[in-house]
Structures are given as structure tokens and as C-alpha cells.
Amino acid sequence: MNHSDQGKAHPGRPETFKAVPVRHPGRWAGAVVVAVLAAMLLHALIFNPAFQWDVVNTYLFDSSILHGLGVTLELTALSMIMGVAGGIILAVMRLSPNPLLSGTAWFYIWVFRGTPVLVQLVFWNFMGALWPRLSIGIPFGPEFWSESTNTLIPVFTAALLGLGLNEAAYMAEIVRGGIQSVDEGQTEASHALGMSRFATMRRIVLPQAMRVIIPPTGNETISMLKTTSLVSVIALEELFRAGQNIYSRTFQTIPLLITVSLWYLFLTSVLTIGQYYVERYYARGTTRTLPPTPLQRLRGLFRGKPAPKADHDVVPGLEGGGHA
Amino acid sequence: MTDLSKAPQDAVLGEPMVKAEGVRKSYGLVEVLKGIDLEVKPREVFCLIGPSGSGKSTFLRCINHLEKINGGLLSVDGELVGYRRKGDKLYELRDREVALKRRDIGMVFQRFNLFPHMTALENITEAPVQVKGESKAAARERGMALLERVGLSDKAKNYPSQLSGGQQQRVAIARALAMKPKLMLFDEPTSALDPELVGEVLDVMRGLAEEGMTMIVVTHEMGFAREVGDALVFMDGGVVVESGNPREVLTDPQHERTRAFLSKVL
Numbered sequence: 279m280n281h282s283d284q285g286k287a288h289p290g291r292p293e294t295f296k297a298v299p300v301r302h303p304g305r306w307a308g309a310v311v312v313a314v315l316a317a318m319l320l321h322a323l324i325f326n327p328a329f330q331w332d333v334v335n336t337y338l339f340d341s342s343i344l345h346g347l348g349v350t351l352e353l354t355a356l357s358m359i360m361g362v363a364g365g366i367i368l369a370v371m372r373l374s375p376n377p378l379l380s381g382t383a384w385f386y387i388w389v390f391r392g393t394p395v396l397v398q399l400v401f402w403n404f405m406g407a408l409w410p411r412l413s414i415g416i417p418f419g420p421e422f423w424s425e426s427t428n429t430l431i432p433v434f435t436a437a438l439l440g441l442g443l444n445e446a447a448y449m450a451e452i453v454r455g456g457i458q459s460v461d462e463g464q465t466e467a468s469h470a471l472g473m474s475r476f477a478t479m480r481r482i483v484l485p486q487a488m489r490v491i492i493p494p495t496g497n498e499t500i501s502m503l504k505t506t507s508l509v510s511v512i513a514l515e516e517l518f519r520a521g522q523n524i525y526s527r528t529f530q531t532i533p534l535l536i537t538v539s540l541w542y543l544f545l546t547s548v549l550t551i552g553q554y555y556v557e558r559y560y561a562r563g564t565t566r567t568l569p570p571t572p573l574q575r576l577r578g579l580f581r582g583k584p585a586p587k588a589d590h591d592v593v594p595g596l597e598g599g600g601h602a
Numbered sequence: 603m604t605d606l607s608k609a610p611q612d613a614v615l616g617e618p619m620v621k622a623e624g625v626r627k628s629y630g631l632v633e634v635l636k637g638i639d640l641e642v643k644p645r646e647v648f649c650l651i652g653p654s655g656s657g658k659s660t661f662l663r664c665i666n667h668l669e670k671i672n673g674g675l676l677s678v679d680g681e682l683v684g685y686r687r688k689g690d691k692l693y694e695l696r697d698r699e700v701a702l703k704r705r706d707i708g709m710v711f712q713r714f715n716l717f718p719h720m721t722a723l724e725n726i727t728e729a730p731v732q733v734k735g736e737s738k739a740a741a742r743e744r745g746m747a748l749l750e751r752v753g754l755s756d757k758a759k760n761y762p763s764q765l766s767g768g769q770q771q772r773v774a775i776a777r778a779l780a781m782k783p784k785l786m787l788f789d790e791p792t793s794a795l796d797p798e799l800v801g802e803v804l805d806v807m808r809g810l811a812e813e814g815m816t817m818i819v820v821t822h823e824m825g826f827a828r829e830v831g832d833a834l835v836f837m838d839g840g841v842v843v844e845s846g847n848p849r850e851v852l853t854d855p856q857h858e859r860t861r862a863f864l865s866k867v868l
Contacts, residue, residue, distance in 0.1 A: 466668055467715035467774075471729035471781060472705035475697055481732060485719045 333533035337524060338540065346520025347541055353437060353506045353516060358499050360442030365449020370479060372454055383450065390447035396508050399440035403512040405431050437509040445502060452494045456487030489560045496553030500546050517541060617680050619644045619785055619816045620665060626673030627660055634660050636840040637674065642833070645814045649827040649848060652837035653863055658820045659712075661837070662787050665818065666707045667700050678707065678785065705733060708778030712790040714770040716762040722749065722773045723758040726780045733781070741780070748776035752806050768799030772806055779810075786810065788819040824868055828852050836860045 323329065337343055371383035390398070406427040413424030431439070460483050468478040507518035515523065521538040525531045558571070570578065620642040627635040634657045642648045650658040663669045664676060667684040676683045684700060685692040695703075716725050726748055727741035749755045752772040762770050771791055778786060788807065792800040804826050811817060811830050821827060827834055827848045834848035836855075844851060844860045852868070855861045 461715075463711060463713055463715040464717065467709075467711060467717070468729075469701070470666055470668065470704055470707070470709040471777070472701045472703075472733045473729060474701050474733075477732050481728065482717055486717075 328532060329536065330530060330533040333530050334536050334540070337521075337534060337537045340524070342515075342520045342524065343517070343537060343541070346515055346517040349434075349515060350503065350506050350517040351545070353434075353441065353509065353514075354499065354503045356438055357441035357445055357506075358502055360438065361445025361449045361498070361502070362495065364442065364446025365451075365453045366484070368446060368450035369453035369457060372450060373457060387447045387450055390444050391451075395440065395444045395505065396511065398444055399437060399509060399512055402431065402436040402440045403433065405436070433512055433514045436512060437506075437514050441502065441505065441509070445498065448498060449495070452498070453487065453491055456489075456491035457483055459490045460486045485560075489557075492557050492560050493553070496549065496556070499553075500549050503545055503549065504542060617644075618642060619646070619679055620648075620818065621677050622661075622674065623676075624674035625661065625664065625671050625676050627657075627664060627669060627671050634840050635664070635671070638837075638840075638842055640835055640842060640845065642816065642818060644816050646816055646832045647811045647830050648816075648818045649831040649834045650818065650820045650837060651822070651824070651827065651834065651863075652843075656837040657840040658837045659789050662789050662818060662820050665785075665787060666704050666709055668709075678703070701733075705781055706784050708781060708783035708786040710771070710774050710778055710786065710788045710791045712793050714762070714767070714774045714794070716770055716774055716777070718762050721759050721761055722754065722765065725762070725773055726777045729777070730780050745776070745780060748779055749773070751809075752776045753802070766799060767795045768802045771795065771803045775803075775806055775810075784816065786815055786817045788817060788821070790820050790822065792821070792823055822867060824852055824864075836863065838863070 324331070368383045368386060371379040372387070374380050409427055411424045412427050412430055413421040415421035415423070457479075464482050464486065465478055468482045469475075473481070506516055509516060510519035510522060513519070518538055521534040525534040528534075554572070558569075618641040620640075622638050622640050625635055625638040626633065636657075638657075638661055650662065652658050660669055664671050665678060665683060670684060681703070682692075683703070684695055686695060686699075687693075716722075717728065720728060723742065723745050726745040727738065730736040730741040730744070731738055746755060746758060749758055752775060754769055754772055754776075757765060757769060757773075762773070765773065775791075791807070792803050795803065800823070804823065807817070807819070807826070808830055819826075819831075831848035833845065834851050835845040836843045836851065836857075836859075838859050844855060844857045851860065852864065855864055
């Protein structure tokens with residue numbers, strides 16, 4: 279075999295050199311303009327008394343706001359878990375060769391994606407008006423157990439059902455797109471090894487589909503965090519409702535809306551960072567080297583060097599291919 | 603290159619490993635296999651050659667039921683592929699039964715089809731652990747031995763994207779061997795490789811042949827067919843045009859179409 283000895287070092291080559299990088303005067307001019315505009319905006323925000331920053335400060339860590347924050351987080355997490363789990367099940371059903379399964383999934387997605395989530399929320403909350411009691415028994419026959427709907431579906435559960443079931447319909451389409459993005463050769467290779475349809479889906483296809491599924495799921499989570507504010511209409515005291523409750527008493531509408539918005543902004547920022555790292559994790563194996571994290575990039579910037587370039591380590595198998 | 607001291611085929615007795623009788627396959631109105639008859643004996647290296655679109659890859663995929671046949675009979679090791687016969691009726695097998703039969707048939711693809719989210723070693727251990735329920739430790743140990751055998755023991759932890767084409771294909775062969783198949787199918791295993799990487803894959807295949815693995819190889823590597831092949835079939839337009847000993851067919855083809863094809867590829 280002689281395929282491996284092409285990448286030898288070449289003695290007598292000129293040493294590496296330093297070239298003058300391209301200058302970007304436009305960037306500097308742009309930076310100045312942006313800095314002035316930012317200063318104007320900050321000034322307008324800080325020195326306009328109508329914003330009442332002291333009120334914002336008072337309520338930012340108010341106990342009822344913090345309680346609402348907790349409810350918002352809980353609702354977001356639980357309805358996303360419901361959404362993702364339901365979405366995966368629906369997507370697999372939708373792609374199943376069994377017409378009963380794919381038809382059912384199609385119908386579910388059609389209904390839940392076709393009606394506004396606000397309407398669905400109110401519907402779940404008024405379940406008790408439609409069916410005052412829910413029971414378990416033989417269909418059209420005797421009942422073994424029954425309970426009042428309002429006890430069974432308290433307002434938090436109604437909110438969760440409304441958000442989670444609606445989200446499942448959206449996630450189903452995202453997951454389906456992810457599954458279909460995986461090369462057919464993967465399924466064939468897996469089947470050829472004797473793996474079942476289920477094992478192929480779970481071990482081979484879904485992990486690869488994740489790379490396509492994760493980014494929009496991050497967006498869905500961020501969107502869900504804000505959509506939870508809709509449940510204020512069914513009087514569940516989450517973050518937005520907590521703010522509303524306070525300003526309906528004190529009439530300090532603007533500062534409380536700012537308080538609430540600051541919290542939403544903070545949470546979405548945290549989620550964005552989390553999303554970045556999850557995406558990075560699922561990109562392994564598809565790119566030869568992972569891109570540097572923002573932290574690494576920042577460190578590189580302070581060292582006065584560009585971020586570590588991808589190619590110098592790894593790719594040990596390709597020395598023969600000849601680097602530039 | 604290694605010398606070809608293949609044992610004479612005296613062990614080739616009894617049932618054929620693969621038997622095809624009038625195998626037909628069509629996609630809609632297009633018939634790609636128009637009645638294929640052939641027999642592959644145990645321990646034989648059986649080469650399928652022919653122009654693209656001749657149906658050779660399709661036929662190969664029928665053998666492990668990646669494609670369903672529409673007519674004729676196809677059996678592996680005496681059992682029908684994809685169907686069960688009861689009386690004079692054929693019943694389709696369930697997915698689970700098909701999967702059970704595929705365990706014994708290794709397949710190597712033109713485009714490798716390694717699992718990109720798993721390392722080389724994980725690619726190899728996946729099926730033994732998931733399908734046969736082997737312990738992870740045992741599967742890893744055998745996986746390392748297989749990597750060693752294809753000359754890649756130092757690449758166990760590399761992901762496929764970090765391997766060259768030839769290395770990926772060698773991992774793919776090791777992955778198929780991990781299931782201890784009785785038959786190996788190769789679907790143009792070197793067609794997607796840079797010319798200088800073809801040799802390393804063919805070396806591995808040659809080693810397998812010497813150990814007596816039954817192999818069906820769809821290939822454009824006439825040198826390999828001549829050196830290693832025990833039987834050769836030339837297909838064109840969904841039918842077998844000519845078959846026989848590779849050295850005879852390749853040097854002295856009897857049919858005009860075979861001659862025309864070989865004059866282009868040799």
C-alpha cells in the first residue's frame with residue numbers, strides 16, 4: 279500500500295509569512311454611526327420619566343411577579359415536553375405505511391393546526407360546560423367511574439392541554455421534515471443489518487433527524503415561552519397575568535409591562551444560549567470539526583488572533599488528500 | 603499483490619447458496635429484471651457485471667429483500683426470500699421475519715452508508731448489540747478485532763466524516779461482517795472511491811474470498827473479477843446475456859453484446 283506517504287513534510291519550503299490583512303474603514307464609520315444612535319436611544323429610555331424606572335425596579339423581584347415567572351417556566355417546559363413527545367409520535371404515525379395511523383395523525387394535525395391556540399385554550403377551560411362529568415366505562419354501556427370535569431381539568435391543566443396539544447401538531451411537522459431529511463441509504467443499511475423498523479427509527483434515523491429538528495424546536499420553545507402569556511385569558515396567574523394584576527390595581531401599566539418584558543427577554547436569551555450548545559452537540563459527526571463556541575471566539579479575539587480555524591487537528595485519515 | 607492460492611472448489615457441493623429462477627422485477631410499467639436464472643454456490647465469489655441500468659444492482663437488492671420481486675423464485679440457503687410457501691400459495695413474510703433473514707446476509711453499499719452519528723467502532727457494534735442482543739463489551743472486543751482485520755484499529759473513535767472513502771468502505775465491510783453473515787453482497791463497493799483508494803478495499807475483499815466467504819459482487823473492476831472471481835455473469839437489459847468462468851468470459855466473450863461492453867471497459 280502506498281496511499282499514505284504523500285503527506286510528508288517538504289523540507290526547504292519557505293517559512294510561513296505574515297500578510298497585511300485587508301482594512302475595513304467602512305466598518306469603523308458604521309460603528310461610529312451605530313454608537314451615536316445607541317446613545318440617543320439609551321438617553322431617551324433613561325431620561326423619559328414616563329417609563330418610571332424606579333417602579334420597574336420595585337416590581338422586578340416582587341414575589342407575585344416571581345411566582346408568575348415560575349408558572350410561566352413550568353408551563354413552557356411541560357407543554358414543550360408534551361409537544362415534542364406528541365410531535366414525534368404523530369410524525370412517526372404520519373409516515374407509517376398503516377393508513378389508519380397516518381390518517382389519524384393527519385386529522386389531528388389538521389384540527390389542531392387549523393384553529394387558533396387562543397380558541398383551543400378557552401375550549402379546554404370550558405370543557406365542563408360541554409361535558410360536566412367525565413367517566414370511564416364501557417362505550418355506550420355502564421360507567422365504572424366518573425368525576426366532575428372541572429375537578430379533573432383545573433385551570434393549569436386546561437392551559438397545559440391547550441398549549442401542549444397545539445404544539446404537538448406543529449412539532450409533528452417539524453419532526454416529519456427532519457425524518458425525511460435523513461438519507462434513504464441509512465434506512466437501507468440499517469435494514470440490511472437486520473434491524474427492525476422501530477430500532478432503525480430510534481437508533482439510526484431519529485438521532486440524525488435531530489440535527490434538522492433541533493433548531494426549529496429551539497425557536498418553538500422561545501415562541502412557547504411568550505405564547506404562555508395567552509393563558510392569562512383563562513385567569514391563570516403566570517408572568518403576564520401577574521403583571522396585569524398589579525397594574526390593574528396601581529395603574530402603573532407601562533413600568534409593569536417593562537418589568538414583564540425584561541423577564542421574557544432574559545429568559546429567551548438564556549434559551550438562545552442553550553439552543554446553541556444543543557445544536558452543537560447534534561452536529562457532531564456531520565462536520566469534521568465543531569465550530570468554536572462564542573467563548574472560544576471571544577478568547578481568540580482578545581489574543582488578537584482569529585478564532586481557531588477548523589482544519590488543523592482531526593481529519594487524521596485525510597493527510598494523503600493534500601492540504602493547501 | 604497476494605497470490606491466489608484459493609482452495610479448489612471441491613467444498614462446493616449440495617444446495618446452492620443463492621438460487622434464482624425466472625426472477626422478475628418491475629417498477630410500474632418498466633420491467634428491470636426480465637427473468638433471471640442463476641445459481642451461486644457456497645464459498646463462491648460470484649461477479650455481476652454489465653452496463654448501468656442492466657438490473658444488476660436491483661437483482662442484488664432483491665436477494666436481501668430491499669426490493670420485492672414480482673415474479674419467479676429467489677431463495678437463499680434453500681429458503682425463499684420474502685415469502686413463505688404453503689401448498690401452492692405464497693404468503694408475504696412479516697417485517698420481523700424478513701429482518702431475521704437479513705441478519706445472515708451482509709451488504710456493502712456503493713456509497714458506504716455508514717451511520718454518521720456513530721464512531722467507526724459504534725457503527726460495527728450497533729447491530730450485534732441491538733439485533734442479536736450481544737453484550738456491549740463482547741461486541742466492542744469483536745469490533746476491534748474486525749477493525750484490526752481491515753487495517754483500521756487506530757480509527758475506532760473516528761466519525762465517518764473524518765475517514766477517507768476507502769477507510770469508510772472498509773469500516774462498512776467490518777460492520778457487515780460483525781453479524782457473522784453466511785453471504786456477503788457487494789453493490790459496486792469501489793465505484794464511489796478515488797482510484798488510489800480502490801486497492802485497499804479490494805485487498806480486504808480478496809482476503810474475505812480466501813477465507814471462503816460466499817460473495818456476490820456487482821463491480822466494474824474487471825481485474826478483480828478475473829483474479830478472484832469463481833463465476834461471472836454479464837447482464838444487460840434485465841437479462842443474463844452470458845455467464846461462465848470469469849477468465850474465459852473476459853478473454854473470450856461469446857456474445858456480441860458482451861464483447862461490445864468489454865471493449866469499452868477493459
